[in-house]
């Protein structure tokens with residue numbers, strides 16, 4: 001191991017108590033999404049970045065810290081501080097930041113405040129080590145990831161507030177870097193029909209229908225759902241060739257019928273029905289073709305059923321991404337895994353979506369790391385992070401910057 005790497009790792013080990021304390025504090029500040037009240041957590045994060053001497057700004061509660069060292073490449077660190085709601089059934093205080101057996105408990109302790117803490121202390125370690133880096137390091141701590149990222153990472157990038165050559169994004173499981181991501185699509189179907197008495201005027205097909213017959217939206221939505229379930233069945237047959245990590249086992253595309261609303265009374269023909277559906281694809285399957293198949297099906301359905309009044313919204317649609325593992329950035333990350341784990345770890349496939357797509361779409365080379373293990377109760381009760389994972393993630397951020405901003 002190079003001397004500089006040793007110094008940086010040692011600095012992080014020496015700071016362990018400080019890292020843990022900061023992490024407890026950030027977990028103690030609620031930043032649930034919804035209701036998306038981020039002011040306090042953003043200010044807290046910015047203050048710490050300021051303390052390190054970074055040039056900071058807060059835009060729509062997203063925090064940016066910049067360390068401009070010299071001309072050269074720009075590396076972005078990213079983590080999200082918004083969390084899902086605390087929900088019920090906790091045996092610990094979701095905003096306590098309690099430490100038990102080497103774990104820190106609280107909502108967001110793992111997903112994804114651990115990455116916010118890690119990126120900040122990685123930067124602190126580099127500064128304390130007084131190593132000459134070249135280029136620019138940008139830290140971003142964002143909200144809104146849990147609901148798609150449009151007001152978080154996407155906003156910062158689309159407004160040109162953050163630009164860079166590469167991004168190390170913290171929002172995954174530990175042990176491996178993730179260089180292959182699947183595609184994602186959120187799709188909402190809205191069917192409008194006609195309310196009528198459910199008994200007296202059933203939803204008769206033409207030519208038996210009359211002006212008193214309803215138009216049943218739920219029956220029509222069932223056809224959409226059946227089509228989506230057929231798609232899901234078909235997806236099961238095609239496995240991805242990209243390597244999986246132990247905690248991210250799925251290797252097929254998936255269709256999730258997530259939320260449905262419709263109807264208002266048992267004796268009435270329902271005049272409205274909504275369906276929200278999320279689709280994740282493996283890197284071998286592009287989102288555009290899935291989208292086309294669904295829209296073609298809807299068009300066909302419309303032709304067969306003149307009473308069908310349907311609209312389709314696709315608020316989020318992101319193509320898969322695979323990294324070239326020969327680039328300087330990919331090599332810098334791999335070398336960092338060597339420094340932390342004493343062996344080089346290969347890139348793995350990550351299926352669930354995160355903010356990575358927003359960076360990848362803009363040709364910013366993006367690799368994902370993180371501290372969220374399968375047993376961390378992420379999005380469930382009693383979420384926690386292992387202190388060891390938090391420290392290792394900090395080390396991966398630091399060594400990647402050290403290797404890349406040479």
Ligand SMILES: [Zn+2]
Nearest residue numbers: 111112145171
């Ligand atoms: Zn996350």
